[in-house]
Each structure stands twice: as C-alpha cells, then as structure tokens.
Amino acid sequence: MEHKNYNAINKSVRKKDSMQLLLGKPVYTGDMVPKDALFVKLLRSPHANAIIESIDTSKAKLVPGVVDVYTWEDVPENRYSNAGQTAPEPSPHDRLILDRHVRFVGDPVAIIAAEDEKTALKAMKMIKVNYEVLEPVLDFRKAKDNPILVHPEDNWSVPSDWGAFQDRNIIASEDNTHGDLEGVMNDCDIVFEHTFHTKQYSQTPMETFRTLTELDRYGRLHVISSTQIVFHVRRILSVALGLPKSKIRVEKPRIGGGFGAKQTSVTEVFPAFVTMKTGRPAYCCFSREESQIAGSPRHEMDVTVRLGANNDGTVRALDVYTLSNTGAYGEHGPTTVGLSGHKSIPLYTGNLEAHRFAFDVVYTNTLAAGAYRGYGATQGVFAVETMVNELAEKLGMDPTEIRDKNMVREGMVMDAYFGETANACALDKCMARCKEIFDWDRRYPVRDMGNGKVRTAGVAMAMQGSCISGLDVGSATVKLNEDGTYNLIIGAADMGTGCDTILAQMVAECMDCTVDDVTVFGADTDASPYDSGSYASSTTYVTGGATVKACEELKAKICAIAAEMFGCEKDSVEFGSGQVKNIETGDVLPLEEVGIKSQLFNTISPEATVMHSSPVSPPPYMVGMVEIELDKLTGKVDIIDYMAVVDCGIPINPALARVQTEGGIVQGIGHTLMENVTFTENGRLIENSLMQYRIPTRLDCGRLRVEFETSYEPTGPFGAKSIGEIVINTPGPAITHAIYRATGVWHHELPITPEQIAMTK
Amino acid sequence: MEISIKLNGRSIKCDIDPDMLLIDLVREHGCYSVKRGCETSNCGLCTVLMDGKPVLSCSMLAARADGHEIYTLEGLQEEANEFAGFIADQGTEQCGFCNPGYVMNMVALLRENPDPTDEEILHYLAGNLCRCSGYEGQLRGFRAYLDYKKSKES
Numbered sequence: 001m002e003h004k005n006y007n008a009i010n011k012s013v014r015k016k017d018s019m020q021l022l023l024g025k026p027v028y029t030g031d032m033v034p035k036d037a038l039f040v041k042l043l044r045s046p047h048a049n050a051i052i053e054s055i056d057t058s059k060a061k062l063v064p065g066v067v068d069v070y071t072w073e074d075v076p077e078n079r080y081s082n083a084g085q086t087a088p089e090p091s092p093h094d095r096l097i098l099d100r101h102v103r104f105v106g107d108p109v110a111i112i113a114a115e116d117e118k119t120a121l122k123a124m125k126m127i128k129v130n131y132e133v134l135e136p137v138l139d140f141r142k143a144k145d146n147p148i149l150v151h152p153e154d155n156w157s158v159p160s161d162w163g164a165f166q167d168r169n170i171i172a173s174e175d176n177t178h179g180d181l182e183g184v185m186n187d188c189d190i191v192f193e194h195t196f197h198t199k200q201y202s203q204t205p206m207e208t209f210r211t212l213t214e215l216d217r218y219g220r221l222h223v224i225s226s227t228q229i230v231f232h233v234r235r236i237l238s239v240a241l242g243l244p245k246s247k248i249r250v251e252k253p254r255i256g257g258g259f260g261a262k263q264t265s266v267t268e269v270f271p272a273f274v275t276m277k278t279g280r281p282a283y284c285c286f287s288r289e290e291s292q293i294a295g296s297p298r299h300e301m302d303v304t305v306r307l308g309a310n311n312d313g314t315v316r317a318l319d320v321y322t323l324s325n326t327g328a329y330g331e332h333g334p335t336t337v338g339l340s341g342h343k344s345i346p347l348y349t350g351n352l353e354a355h356r357f358a359f360d361v362v363y364t365n366t367l368a369a370g371a372y373r374g375y376g377a378t379q380g381v382f383a384v385e386t387m388v389n390e391l392a393e394k395l396g397m398d399p400t401e402i403r404d405k406n407m408v409r410e411g412m413v414m415d416a417y418f419g420e421t422a423n424a425c426a427l428d429k430c431m432a433r434c435k436e437i438f439d440w441d442r443r444y445p446v447r448d449m450g451n452g453k454v455r456t457a458g459v460a461m462a463m464q465g466s467c468i469s470g471l472d473v474g475s476a477t478v479k480l481n482e483d484g485t486y487n488l489i490i491g492a493a494d495m496g497t498g499c500d501t502i503l504a505q506m507v508a509e510c511m512d513c514t515v516d517d518v519t520v521f522g523a524d525t526d527a528s529p530y531d532s533g534s535y536a537s538s539t540t541y542v543t544g545g546a547t548v549k550a551c552e553e554l555k556a557k558i559c560a561i562a563a564e565m566f567g568c569e570k571d572s573v574e575f576g577s578g579q580v581k582n583i584e585t586g587d588v589l590p591l592e593e594v595g596i597k598s599q600l601f602n603t604i605s606p607e608a609t610v611m612h613s614s615p616v617s618p619p620p621y622m623v624g625m626v627e628i629e630l631d632k633l634t635g636k637v638d639i640i641d642y643m644a645v646v647d648c649g650i651p652i653n654p655a656l657a658r659v660q661t662e663g664g665i666v667q668g669i670g671h672t673l674m675e676n677v678t679f680t681e682n683g684r685l686i687e688n689s690l691m692q693y694r695i696p697t698r699l700d701c702g703r704l705r706v707e708f709e710t711s712y713e714p715t716g717p718f719g720a721k722s723i724g725e726i727v728i729n730t731p732g733p734a735i736t737h738a739i740y741r742a743t744g745v746w747h748h749e750l751p752i753t754p755e756q757i758a759m760t761k
Numbered sequence: 762m763e764i765s766i767k768l769n770g771r772s773i774k775c776d777i778d779p780d781m782l783l784i785d786l787v788r789e790h791g792c793y794s795v796k797r798g799c800e801t802s803n804c805g806l807c808t809v810l811m812d813g814k815p816v817l818s819c820s821m822l823a824a825r826a827d828g829h830e831i832y833t834l835e836g837l838q839e840e841a842n843e844f845a846g847f848i849a850d851q852g853t854e855q856c857g858f859c860n861p862g863y864v865m866n867m868v869a870l871l872r873e874n875p876d877p878t879d880e881e882i883l884h885y886l887a888g889n890l891c892r893c894s895g896y897e898g899q900l901r902g903f904r905a906y907l908d909y910k911k912s913k914e915s
Contacts, residue, residue, distance in 0.1 A: 012850075012852065014849045014850060014852070015849065015852055015854065015855075017857065018848075018849035018852070018854050019842075019845060019846070019849060020857075021854045021856075021857025021860050022841070022845035022848055022849060022854050022857070022860050022864060023794075023834065023838055023841060023842065023845060023864075024793070024794025024795075024833075024834035024835065024860065024861035024864070025793075025794070026793035026794075027857075028796075028858065030793075030796075031793040118778075203892075204892050205856065205858070205892055206796070206798045206804065206806060206856065206858040206859045206890065206891065206892055206893075207796070207798070207856070207858045208798075254856075254857060255856060256796075256856050256857065256858030257855075257856040257858060257892055257893055258856075259892070287800055288798070288799040288800055288801070289800065495856060496855040496856025496857065496858075496893050497855075498852060498855070653852070655850070655851060655852040655898075656852045658852075658898070659851065659852050659853045659855060659893070659894050659895070659897075659898045661895075662894060662895030662896075662897045662898060663855070663892070663893045663894050663895040664895070665895055666894075666895035666896065667892070667895075689799065689800070689801045689803070690798075690799040690801055690803035690804055690890070691801045691803055695890060695892060697887050697888075697890060698883050698886060698887060698889075698891075698896035698899075698900075699883055699884070699887050701895060701896060701897075703897075704895055704897040
C-alpha cells in the first residue's frame with residue numbers, strides 16, 4: 001500500500017457549498033421560479049389498469065387562469081425510457097408523455113398548465129374521464145406469463161436487449177451457472193434455501209422531484225432541474241419531445257438529495273412539454289404524495305438463495321435466483337437486478353466452488369421502480385448475508401468466524417464478479433477491527449435486561465462497485481486563470497455528496513494549490529464536458545480519474561507556455577507550487593505571470609479536458625455490527641449501537657466519507673424496521689405521505705460509529721474506491737440477525753415491524 | 762383579506778387569500794430558506810419563529826400570523842452563523858435542503874437553553890427530518906460548538 005503525505009487528499013475540508021446551504025441561500029430549483037412561470041399539475045389515474053375511453057377537458061379550460069390542458073391526444077407518439085442510462089439503454093422504451101392506456105394508480109392522465117397552483121388544482125377537478133377499467137396484474141409473483149399484458153402495444157422496443165419478452169411481461173432474464181453446481185450441492189453436508197422479500201422503498205430525498213423550464217435567449221429549451229444526470233435528461237427529452245438535442249440545454253443547481261431517485265427523469269418532460277407548447281416558463285413540482293406514489297423507488301424483489309456448505313462452515317456453493325418487480329415501466333429494471341447476485345455472491349469467493357445467478361424482471365401494474373442507492377445489491381446482500389448468519393446459527397459457529405473462513409481477500413479472482421481480481425481488499429481487516437471496537441464477544445450473547453427486554457447483536461458484510469465497468473465515462477475540464485487559480489468544470493452532479501469538493505481536492509493535490517484556489521462548476525450540458533452523471537458510485541472513481549489526468553495535461557501545457565517565456569525546451573520546465581522553474585537556469589516564474597502570458601499572443605490554451613473510463617469496477621467492502629434492545633412483549637426494536645468499518649480505498653475526504661456512511665446506515669435502519677410499502681386490493685399505494693412512510697428520526701438510530709480500514713486501489717485516483725452506495729447494505733441482514741438472536745425467529749421479509757415480531761413467536 | 766406582520770424585523774401589509782399558508786407568504790416575500798418537504802407536518806423543513814417560538818409554516822394559515830412577528834433564517838444570519846461553521850466542519854449539511862429547518866430550531870433551542878445535553882438536543886430536533894446525514898454528524902457539530910463556547914467562556 002502506498003503511504004503518501006498529501007496536501008489536500010485524505011483531508012476533511014469543508015464542502016464548498018456548506019455555508020450557503022446552512023444559511024438557507026436560494027440555490028435550489030424551486031428558489032429560481034420566475035413570477036410569470038406556469039404551474040404544471042398532473043391529473044392521475046385512479047385505476048391500476050385502464051383505457052381512457054373519453055376525456056373532456058372543456059370545462060377545465062374555462063377556469064380563469066388555466067392556459068391549457070393536454071391529454072394523450074396532444075403528445076408525440078415516440079416511446080422513450082425515463083432511465084438515466086447510457087444509450088443504447090437496456091431499459092425498454094415503453095413510455096409516452098401521456099398514454100391512453102394507464103398502467104398504475106397515479107399514472108398521468110392529463111397535464112394542466114395554469115397561472116398558479118391553486119388554479120391548476122381547481123381545473124383538475126373539472127376534467128371528466130371515462131375509463132374502461134381492466135383487470136390489473138398487481139402481484140409480481142403472478143406477472144410472468146400472465147395473460148394480462150402490462151405493455152401490449154405495438155411500438156414497444158428495447159434499445160439493448162437483456163432477455164426481454166414483451167408477451168410474457170418480462171423485460172429481462174438470465175440464467176448463468178459457474179462450475180458443477182448440482183454436483184457440489186450434492187456433496188455438501190448441509191444445503192438449505194429461503195426466499196427473501198424486500199419492498200419498493202422510497203428514497204425520500206427532502207427535496208421532492210421538480211423541474212423548471214423556459215426558452216433561453218436563443219429560443220432553445222432551457223431546463224433547470226433537480227437531477228443527477230443532465231446529459232441523459234437532454235437525450236430523454238430529445239426522444240420524448242422529438243426535439244433535436246442541439247435545441248435543449250439542461251442544468252442542475254444545488255440538489256436537495258437524490259439517492260438514485262433523480263437518476264430517472266421523473267418530472268422533466270411535463271414542464272418541458274408545456275414550455276414547448278406555450279413558449280412560457282413552466283414549473284412542475286411533485287408533492288410529497290406524488291413523489292411517494294409516482295416516483296422511482298427501489299425494485300421490489302424476491303431473492304431466493306440456496307446455500308451449500310460443509311459442517312465445518314465452508315461455504316461451497318451459492319444458487320441465487322431473483323424475481324424483480326419493475327412496476328408499470330421498465331426504468332433500471334434490467335440493470336438493478338444484476339447487482340443482487342453480482343454484489344452478493346462474490347463476498348464468499350474464498351471457498352466457493354460453484355454458483356448460479358438467474359433472474360427475471362417483470363412488469364406489474366404498480367408504480368415504476370428506478371434507481372436507489374445500493375441498486376439491487378441491497379436486496380441481494382440482505383438475502384445472502386442472512387443465509388450465512390442462519391448457517392452459522394445452524395452449525396453453532398460464531399458468524400464472524402464463518403466469514404473469516406470464507407470471505408473474499410485481497411488478490412483473489414472473483415468469478416462471480418466478472419472475473420475481476422480484488423486488487424484492494426481490506427475486508428478481513430474491517431471484520432477484525434469492527435469485532436474489536438464493537439466488543440462483539442461481549443455483545444453477541446443474548447442478555448436478558450430483566451425488564452422484558454433483551455439485548456444482543458448481529459453482523460453483516462457488504463460490497464458494491466465503483467462505476468459501471470467498461471461503460472461509464474467521466475470528464476473534467478481544468479483551466480488556469482490569470483491570477484494563478486483554477487476552474488474545474490464537470491458534468492457530474494453534486495447532490496449533497498460533496499463531489500464538487502472532493503474533485504477540487506484532487507485538483508489541489510495535483511496542481512499543488514489550496515482547495516480554495518479551485519472553483520468548481522457543474523453541471524450544464526452547454527458548458528460541462530460529457531459525463532454519464534452521478535450514479536453507480538462512480539463520481540470519485542471515474543470523474544476523479546478524469547480530473548487527475550486533466551491536471552497532468554494542464555501542467556504540461558503550463559510548462560509549454562512557460563518554456564516560451566524562458567526561451568527554453570518544455571522538458572526543462574518544472575511545475576511547482578504556484579510557480580514554474582527553469583531547471584537549467586534555476587529561474588522561477590510565478591503562475592500568475594504564466595496566466596497573464598497565456599492571454600497575450602499565445603496559441604497554447606491553458607486548459608485541458610480529459611475523459612476517463614474504467615474496464616474494472618473495484619468494490620469497496622464493509623462490515624456492519626449492530627446491538628439492539630428488543631422488547632419481547634411489544635416487539636419494539638431499539639438500535640443501541642451501530643458500528644461500521646469501511647474499506648473505500650483511500651478516503652479523499654474522511655469527514656464526507658463518514659457522513660455518507662452514517663446516512664446510508666440510517667436509511668438501511670429505516671428499510672429494516674419502519675419503512676413499509678403496501679397496496680390496497682385495487683393497487684393504490686397506502687404509505688403516500690411521511691405520516692405513513694416513516695423514515696428514521698434522530699431518536700430512531702441509536703449511536704453510530706464509523707471507522708475506515710484503508711486499502712490502496714491501483715486504478716483509482718489516489719487509491720480511492722467508492723463510498724456512496726455500499727453503506728446502505730448491512731443494516732438489513734445485521735438487524736435481522738440480531739432480531740433472530742433475540743426471538744429465535746428468522747424474518748425473510750423487510751421491514752420487520754414490531755407487530756410482526758410480536759405476532760410471530 | 763389584509764394582514765400586517767413583522768417579517769424579519771420589517772413591518773409589511775399584505776392582501777392574502779384566507780386559505781394562504783404562512784410558508785407561501787414568506788416565500789412570496791423572498792424568504793426562500795423556508796422549504797416544503799411534506800404536506801403533513803412531519804419533516805420540520807418549514808420551521809419559522811413566530812414571536813420567538815418555532816412553528817411549522819406549512820401548517821399555519823398566514824392569517825394566523827396577523828399582528829405577529831415572524832423570523833426566518835434570512836433574518837437570523839448572524840445568530841445561525843455562530844454555530845453553522847461547526848456543522849460545516851463535519852460535512853453534515855450534505856444536500857442542505859433540511860438545514861434551514863433544523864438551524865431555526867437550534868436557534869430556538871439555544872435561546873431557551875444555552876447549554877443543552879445531547880439528549881435535549883436530540884429531543885428538541887426530533888421533528889426535523891434529514892435523509893442524508895444519519896443525524897450523528899449534526900450532533901457532533903452542535904457538541905463541538907457548545908464545547909467551544911464553554912471553553913471561550915471559562
């Protein structure tokens with residue numbers, strides 16, 4: 001491992017936007033709405049599956065202040081996907097802006113554009129719709145080969161086919177076996193199987209989905225949106241509206257949280273359509289209810305795991321089958337499912353002789369799922385880690401020891417992870433350190449507290465990726481200013497993660513300046529170099545890689561300009577902190593002078609734009625341990641202590657890596673204990689507000705402790721891997737484990753509510 | 762209907778619809794720090810001070826503020842700036858969208874109880890949801906500020 005003394009890397013510097021945010025400055029989409037903007041509201045379907053027989057908007061249009069009301073008859077016929085993915089997308093082109101066939105309770109039926117919100121809502125009540133109500137497919141276990149087709153239309157297509165069968169409600173399927181699975185299973189001392197069910201958890205960023213659109217000074221569509229994916233949004237709007245990309249500009253201001261929700265283009269198309277129709281600014285802001293019932297939540301999955309092991313705890317075979325519910329539209333369906341196997345099975349590379357990973361992704365008449373932090377890995381890790389905990393309990397082994405025996409270690413080739421080698425892996429050290437600091441040996445035994453409550457502990461491991469290998473691209477432009485400071489321009493989106501600051505730290509390290517000397521701008525499709533966007537845990541690793549390379553190129557250019565000033569060869573110029581030096585003469589020029597010279601009779605541009613991509617996606621690893629106190633009478637679970645030790649390579653900014661971890665753990669605690677998604681028999685989502693969809697408060701998460709075990713990833717910038725997603729994966733299996741210890745019951749469905757604990761004894 | 766309020770120290774008269782909410786009134790007057798995160802009084806993002814007491818402006822009719830004094834974060838920049846840097850040092854402001862709500866409640870807490878325990882902080886801010894931070898870093902930041910304040914006083 002490389003140990004270097006850095007000036008800006010591995011330092012907990014403040015986020016560049018921190019004081020603006022803490023002091024409440026108007027930096028978000030909703031703070032920029034001009035007074036003359038139209039308010040865009042959507043009438044939504046009350047039925048899960050229906051055809052619009054007739055729709056009468058005449059009365060609504062008469063309401064004073066209503067500018068227009070649009071229906072399926074008014075929109076283009078191009079089907080598109082809302083998924084923020086690199087084209088050709090694996091997600092089907094299955095959406096219209098408004099469709100005559102509505103496919104879930106909440107599917108848009110009409111777009112109302114009015115001078116203010118109140119008028120739009122008044123007009124909404126005046127629209128008369130007659131539906132031919134069809135029987136829906138609500139249960140994802142009955143969707144495959146169901147005679148009711150969610151998407152029977154002729155113009156449905158998949159740009160990149162991942163095993164789609166439109167006539168079977170399947171948008172992706174696969175079945176891959178490595179090794180002699182049945183042979184190994186038959187030879188194992190113990191083989192058992194369970195199915196693990198997780199729900200459509202809502203990301204619930206504090207800022208709901210919202211977009212502002214207008215025509216810019218050139219008459220082009222200008223989109224200001226709370227999005228993680230400005231370039232993908234430009235493409236999506238181009239397909240949906242039938243508008244050339246050159247006529248669209250997309251930018252993001254500060255974003256009030258994303259967690260993957262805003263890797264789908266949820267709101268953009270509606271105001272964009274209104275602006276193109278009316279020529280006026282338009283603003284669409286989803287209410288919390290709309291964000292809950294028609295957002296882009298996690299995919300509901302049934303992950304079935306068959307595990308084969310020997311009595312000494314050697315895990316020899318894993319068979320994982322995932323059934324994923326993509327809902328009414330296929331955004332991210334074909335891709336999320338892959339992580340349920342690819343990011344869970346390789347954790348047990350140590351002794352694994354054979355494995356299978358198979359999946360089906362099906363349509364149903366429920367809200368469309370999308371991308372959520374963890375992206376399928378969360379569901380897969382919950383299943384596989386719970387199986388391993390159950391194996392340990394069956395064999396009477398300590399669950400940390402069974403992991404020590406089987407876990408992936410540095411240098412191992414991970415067959416179940418595209419054959420990648422674990423170049424940087426400190427998972428073993430994470431386990432040892434976590435066990436020690438958490439005091440596992442004392443907390444793992446079940447302790448009766450003498451008041452009807454028991455305390456005990458649970459454990460889980462996790463992994464994720466650091467990009468989509470061989471696909472994601474990140475870019476950075478670095479420019480020298482005439483005062484010797486730098487501009488960094490990116491197309492990645494800081495959504496609170498701090499990537500603007502982290503990438504500026506990399507520039508500061510490379511250019512030997514302070515972080516304050518680096519100004520960051522992003523992201524704007526007119527100004528930023530192309531970047532896939534901020535998702536798949538890729539920004540630090542991929543855009544960071546581009547940033548480092550751009551700095552190297554810029555240094556060479558600065559040296560070339562200086563060489564002309566010195567009248568020497570380029571190779572004789574050495575770049576240093578705030579200056580350049582002629583190594584032959586020892587003469588020194590301050591960077592300011594090079595900056596000024598760059599603007600005067602000069603042909604070497606003092607800026608560099610570099611694109612970067614990676615053939616591998618190095619996994620971060622972590623261990624989570626939780627101590628709970630469970631009330632045996634009421635079933636209430638209190639988190640006492642959550643300890644996490646994470647290997648994210650070299651953390652670029654330890655403070656930001658720490659808060660990412662703490663935030664991810666608390667979201668995972670929410671998934672496990674309180675966040676639920678259920679439907680009425682007609683398919684209406686019940687938890688449609690923060691009253692019913694309970695995310696953790698600061699009284700629900702106990703004490704969190706986070707430590708880092710560093711590894712050095714040779715392909716990452718300054719040895720870094722990712723942090724953003726992995727951190728949500730351990731609470732599900734670790735808390736489920738502790739609940740088993742306390743009650744003797746294994747729960748195979750999340751969330752595990754007090755009622756369920758109290759009722760199953 | 763016409764109401765008069767004192768907003769961030771300035772007296773204003775406005776002609777409002779009777780069903781207008783306080784959050785929409787203050788935003789209309791440029792107080793963009795006040796955010797809407799839910800419609801059900803669950804998230805605390807829209808917290809403002811009415812006569813010095815924290816209230817949820819999304820759940821209060823603007824008409825009820827008639828004759829009262831309202832403060833938003835725009836009017837309390839100096840007071841908030843005293844401790845905001847300690848939160849920034851933790852990086853725990855993250856996306857920032859919930860910040861004005863809990864900063865307002867923190868201002869109210871410190872006026873009421875200048876030396877709160879961790880337990881008191883957690884309970885006072887329990888109604889301020891945050892989806893990014895996991896809350897732990899916010900507490901570290903507040904604690905660091907309180908320790909700093911104490912060390913300065915002694």
